[in-house]
Amino acid sequence: MARVKMYSTDNCPFCVKAKRLLSRLNIAYEEVRVDRDPDALKEFARATRGARTVPQIIIDGQCIGGFVELTELHMDGKLDMLVEG
DSSP, rough: OEEEEEEEOOHHHHHHHHHHHHHHHHHOOEEEETTHHHHHHHHHHHHHHSSSSSSSEEEEEEEESSHHHHHHHHHHHHHHHHHHH
16 A cells, blocks of 8 residues: 655644545545644655645655645546555
């Protein structure tokens, strides 16, 4: 199974939605809170190539984007392939 990492903050409604979708689909993920840890913020900048919004979701080292992109992948049937691949 793919490693899924999500960079998030405490007060982000899209982060909550992304976590709910991943949980509903039984996709395990690691949450990295960039609002609590300066080192996590640096990691976030490197992993996402300078993204400025959360959530940002990484699957096997590939940044797929945020909640909208996650939902689109799911609706297109491509999320399962990424996670299983």
